[in-house]
Amino acid sequence: MSTLALAVRDSSTMLRRNLLHARRYPSLTLNLLLTPVMLLLLFVYIFGDVMSTGIGGTDRSDYIAYIVPGILMMTIGSTVIGTAVSVATDMNEGIIARFRTMAIHRGSVLIGHVLGSVLQCVMSVLLVGAVALAIGFRSTHATALDWIAAFGLLTLFALALTWIAVGMGLASPNAEAAANSAQPLILLPLISSAFIPADTMPGWFQPIAEYQPFTPAIETLRGLLLGTETGHNGWLALAWCLGLTALGYLWSAATFNSDPK
Amino acid sequence: MTDPAIAAHGLRKSYGDKVVLDGIDLAAGEGTVFSLLGPNGAGKTTAVKILSTLISPDPASGEIRVGGHDLATTPQAVRAAIGVTGQFSAVDGLITGEENMLLMADLHHLPKREGRRVAAELLERFDLTEAAKKPASTYSGGMKRRLDIAMTLVGSPRIIFLDEPTTGLDPRSRHTMWQIIRELVSDGVTVFLTTQYLEEADELADRIAVLSDGRIAAEGTAEELKRLIPGGHVRLRFTDPAAYHSAASALPEATRNDEALALQIPSDGSQRELRSLLDRLDTAGIEADELTVHTPDLDDVFFALTGSTNVPAQPNQPNQPKETAR
Numbered sequence: 001m002s003t004l005a006l007a008v009r010d011s012s013t014m015l016r017r018n019l020l021h022a023r024r025y026p027s028l029t030l031n032l033l034l035t036p037v038m039l040l041l042l043f044v045y046i047f048g049d050v051m052s053t054g055i056g057g058t059d060r061s062d063y064i065a066y067i068v069p070g071i072l073m074m075t076i077g078s079t080v081i082g083t084a085v086s087v088a089t090d091m092n093e094g095i096i097a098r099f100r101t102m103a104i105h106r107g108s109v110l111i112g113h114v115l116g117s118v119l120q121c122v123m124s125v126l127l128v129g130a131v132a133l134a135i136g137f138r139s140t141h142a143t144a145l146d147w148i149a150a151f152g153l154l155t156l157f158a159l160a161l162t163w164i165a166v167g168m169g170l171a172s173p174n175a176e177a178a179a180n181s182a183q184p185l186i187l188l189p190l191i192s193s194a195f196i197p198a199d200t201m202p203g204w205f206q207p208i209a210e211y212q213p214f215t216p217a218i219e220t221l222r223g224l225l226l227g228t229e230t231g232h233n234g235w236l237a238l239a240w241c242l243g244l245t246a247l248g249y250l251w252s253a254a255t256f257n258s259d260p261k
Numbered sequence: 262m263t264d265p266a267i268a269a270h271g272l273r274k275s276y277g278d279k280v281v282l283d284g285i286d287l288a289a290g291e292g293t294v295f296s297l298l299g300p301n302g303a304g305k306t307t308a309v310k311i312l313s314t315l316i317s318p319d320p321a322s323g324e325i326r327v328g329g330h331d332l333a334t335t336p337q338a339v340r341a342a343i344g345v346t347g348q349f350s351a352v353d354g355l356i357t358g359e360e361n362m363l364l365m366a367d368l369h370h371l372p373k374r375e376g377r378r379v380a381a382e383l384l385e386r387f388d389l390t391e392a393a394k395k396p397a398s399t400y401s402g403g404m405k406r407r408l409d410i411a412m413t414l415v416g417s418p419r420i421i422f423l424d425e426p427t428t429g430l431d432p433r434s435r436h437t438m439w440q441i442i443r444e445l446v447s448d449g450v451t452v453f454l455t456t457q458y459l460e461e462a463d464e465l466a467d468r469i470a471v472l473s474d475g476r477i478a479a480e481g482t483a484e485e486l487k488r489l490i491p492g493g494h495v496r497l498r499f500t501d502p503a504a505y506h507s508a509a510s511a512l513p514e515a516t517r518n519d520e521a522l523a524l525q526i527p528s529d530g531s532q533r534e535l536r537s538l539l540d541r542l543d544t545a546g547i548e549a550d551e552l553t554v555h556t557p558d559l560d561d562v563f564f565a566l567t568g569s570t571n572v573p574a575q576p577n578q579p580n581q582p583k584e585t586a587r
Contacts, residue, residue, distance in 0.1 A: 013367040021355050024396075094351035098412070101313045103341035104368050259316040 003105070010105040014112020021086065022120060029120055032082050035186060036075040036128055043067055043195060044135060054196060061136055068132045069221040070194025073214055075128045076121045076158045077185040080165035083117040087169025088178035097260065110252055113169075114162050121158035141227030150224040153237065157217050160241040161185060163248025170255040189214050213240040266291045266420050266451035267312060270323030274307050274316075281307045283475040284322075289453055289468070291419075294446055296466035297455045298563070303472045305455040306348055309424045312453065313345045328420050344418030348425045350405040351412070354398030358389050358408050361397055365415035383411040387441075403434030410441060420451045427461060439464060459563050471566050478566035486562045493530050493556040495538060497549040498523045504547060511545040512538075530554045 022029060043051060044067065048060030055066055090096060090113070099109050142150065165182055172178035191205075192198070192214035201209050209215055216236035223230030267289040274282040281304045289295030297305050310316045312327055314336045325332040328342030345351070352361050362384060366376030384390050387407040392400060397408060406426060413421060423442070427435040442465055446452055456462055462469045463483045470480040479486055498521065499505035505522040509515060515524040528534045535554070542549065 009370065010368060013364065016367075017353070017356070017364055020360065024355060093353065094347055094349045095353045097315055097347055098345065098351035099368075100315050101340055101343065101345045102368055102416075103337050 007105040007108060007111070010108035011111040011115065014108045015115045016112075018086075018112050018116035019119070022116065028082050028085065029079065029124065032078045033075065033124055033127060035078050036071050037131055039074070040067065040071045040128070040131065041135070051196070054200070064132070064135060064137050065140070065226055066222075067195060068129075068137045069225060070189060070192065070214075070218045071132065072125050072128060072154065072221065073157060073192075073218050074186065074189040074194060075124050076154065076161055077189055077214070079121045079124045080117060080158070080161045080185055081179060081182040082120070083113065083162055084165040084169040084172070084178040084182035085175045087113055087166050088172045089175045091170060091260075092174060100260070106257070107253070110166060110256055113166055114159070117162040117165065118155065118158045121162065122155065125154055125158075139225045142225050146224045150221055153217065153220055153224070153241075156241040156245075157237070160213075160244035160248065163245050163252060165248075167248045167251035167255065170252055188212055189218075193218055211236070213237075213244060216240060264326065264329045265289055266293075267295065267327050267453055269312065269325040271321070272308065272311065272325060273319040273322045274304075274311060275319060280475050282311075282318075285470075285472070285475070285477050287312075287470060287477075289451055291451050292446065292449045293467040294442065294452045294454055294465050296462040296469045297453070297472050298457070298459065298462045298469050299455075299472035300457060304475045305457075305472055306424055308472070309345070309347070309422050309453070309455055313343055313422050314339055315345075341416075342418060343420045343422060344413035344416060345422045346406075346409045346413045346424065346426060348428065350409045352397045352400075352405055352408050355396065357394050358384065358397050358400070359393040361408060361412055362393075362415065365412045369416040371415075379415055383414055387411045403430050403437070406430060406434070406438065407441075410438075414445075418450070420453065421445060422453045424455050425457065426454070427456070427458065435461075459560050471563065473566060479562065489562055489565070493528060493554065494525045495528045495530070495535065496523055496525050496551075496553045496555060497542075498551040498553075500550050504549075507545065508542070508547045508549065511541065511547060528554070530556050 044060055044064050048063050051067075052058065052060050052063040055063065057063055057066070090109075096109065139147075165185065168181045169178045172181055191209055192212060193209065194214065198206055198209040198215055216233040217240065219228075219233040220230050220237045222228045223233070265288045267287060269285070269287040271284045271286065272282050273280075273284050285304075285308070287295070287297075287308070297308060299305050307316070311318045312325070312332070314332065318325065318332075327339045330338040330342065332339055352358075353364065356364070359380060362380035363376060366380055369376075371379060381390075384393050387410065389404065389408055389411065392404060397405065400408060410423075410426070426442070427438050430438065439461070442452055442454070452465075454462070454465060466483065468481065469483060469486060471478045471486070479489055481489075494516075497508060497515075499508065500522065502522060505519075505524070508524060509517055512524060512526055515526045517524060526538060528538065
């Protein structure tokens with residue numbers, strides 16, 4: 001069997017294993033969805049009118065349009081916390097030692113986790129997207145091509161954060177530590193343009209808010225779904241996604257290939 | 262002579278300043294059971310981890326070949342030849358026993374039908390058919406260990422590493438495991454077994470290496486190892502110090518243990534020797550509170566060899582005095 005065929009076959013076996021875990025124990029994934037959904041409802045129904053005035057809208061429906069792209073990106077950040085936790089848990093299981101002593105494709109364990117995590121992110125985004133639709137979110141502008149690009153952006157962002165989360169999971173001694181080290185992935189959206197425009201933040205803070213990975217991704221998604229101005233954010237988002245993917249991949253591969261503790 | 266299934270020369274491993282394996286040589290013939298015997302922390306698990314490609318040996322180690330393949334240059338070929346059952350169960354607790362087996366079949370690239378057949382057969386053989394649909398995390402210790410071995414056997418490995426396979430098992434499960442190991446060997450499989458139980462090594466192993474503080478203290482068959490130490494002894498225990506002292510002077514050849522008020526008299530345990538000892542005690546008017554006959558077993562070897570850091574493994578040396586026989 002060629003290396004590529006071996007990689008595809010073993011990775012798909014590992015993916016099936018991870019999906020089986022996710023299907024049998026869905027509570028972790030579902031719990032992680034609570035944060036973005038609660039924040040969505042809180043900001044729309046409780047703070048909505050004030051927030052709407054803040055962004056120059058008339059009522060809370062304007063704010064729904066503003067907040068949903070951010071909430072979708074946040075959903076990805078939240079879902080991959082679960083990835084970091086499940087990777088850390090998995091690495092403490094004896095079965096990983098077994099995999100390492102088998103003549104299987106070396107990277108298949110991680111690839112299985114990554115593919116599983118990206119699929120879970122897509123599912124989560126669809127679920128949260130459905131909630132957004134239910135409370136009145138409508139894309140006013142997007143063409144079919146925009147939808148495809150939006151889907152591609154969400155998937156790419158999921159891939160990037162997943163590799164980072166896998167690295168965090170591998171570097172953590174246990175599940176609790178993994179959950180802690182992955183916290184920034186759900187906190188970063190709070191200091192992005194997800195809830196309020198970056199230019200309404202204090203001047204010294206604006207560069208941080210504007211150039212962290214979430215803001216360009218959120219702005220690009222907004223542009224695709226609502227036709228707002230994206231400027232250089234599309235390229236910035238792409239660069240962040242590719243950069244984080246490469247970084248997370250190299251980090252994960254180095255950690256996984258070093259001798260286990 | 263054909264290549265031994267496992268051959269390691271000058272196997273070394275240290276973590277920082279701590280030397281875990283200090284240049285050990287190992288050789289296990291094909292179709293035999295080789296047992297690495299040693300107390301906790303002797304380096305048994307580290308040796309298994311290295312030989313099974315899980316961790317790498319120190320660069321200063323000599324050549325290591327497993328299944329005829331060089332460990333350093335062709336680890337994937339080694340992996341294809343071996344099966345490993347570690348000390349901590351290597352099963353996926355979140356999925357069922359059957360799913361664990363099918364996972365192994367998939368990773369060994371068996372066709373679907375054959376995978377299912379092999380899984381069902383092994384579950385049956387290890388008495389797990391009834392529990393096959395339950396999550397492995399709900400299994401008892403013995404069941405997990407059986408599932409673990411069953412998973413190891415999916416790829417029909419020619420060399421199997423078993424790292425303390427019976428630690429923590431009840432006596433019945435332990436005997437089941439021994440039976441499993443014997444069956445494996447009768448199929449021509451080479452078994453590399455680590456254990457801290459002397460009885461187990463004595464029972465199963467063709468060759469035994471005693472590992473102590475990262476060095477091989479002795480190696481040979483169980484018989485050869487037992488020959489390393491002199492014959493057995495009779496142990497007399499007293500509660501009355503006066504009786505103890507008079508016995509000690511009546512039996513000058515005895516090894517004294519003043520704290521325990523016990524004497525050890527070298528003896529092969531034969532009826533004739535026992536009678537002569539009892540006669541001498543009677544003549545001196547001494548009555549011991551307890552008399553035990555101790556024949557040499559691997560325990561003696563074990564304690565003699567691993568008792569202190571540099572016990573010379575020379576035959577016919579006086580036995581090391583020790584507190585307990587078992």
